[in-house]
Amino acid sequence: LFGFVVALALIIGAPVAVWWAWDVHNDRRHVISVNSSTPVYVGDGDWDCGGRPKLETLPPGTPVKVRRIRFWKNCATIDVTLPDGKRGHIVYGDGDVAVSPSLTSR
Numbered sequence: 001l002f003g004f005v006v007a008l009a010l011i012i013g014a015p016v017a018v019w020w021a022w023d024v025h026n027d028r029r030h031v032i033s034v035n036s037s038t039p040v041y042v043g044d045g046d047w048d049c050g051g052r053p054k055l056e057t058l059p060p061g062t063p064v065k066v067r068r069i070r071f072w073k074n075c076a077t078i079d080v081t082l083p084d085g086k087r088g089h090i091v092y093g094d095g096d097v098a099v100s101p102s103l104t105s106r
Helices: 004-026
Strands: 031-034 038-042 054-058 066-073 078-079 088-090 097-100
Touching: 004 066
Parallel strands: none
Antiparallel strands: 031 097, 038 054, 038 088, 066 078, 078 088
16 A cells, blocks of 8 residues: 555656746746846745845846746746845846746746
């Protein structure tokens, strides 16, 4: 019985893990251009849409790496790594950032 449960968990879990990994891989292909002062919030983005303390404000032209993009009921959040290695998130629409490819095409 234990072997059956483990096999069933692998059969169900493997496709979910592959789908999640593919989604994260595709998120990391996006490029962000900071066009004006944009707040970055502490931690990973969640349904709170920027309700966390501000980590810092990015000046125009700051290069950031996309780690994960999530779409919530009220907003989209983009988890980023800053040039100094800090991690935080941007709320899409807070400030002026251009995302390529566009998030509206999803």
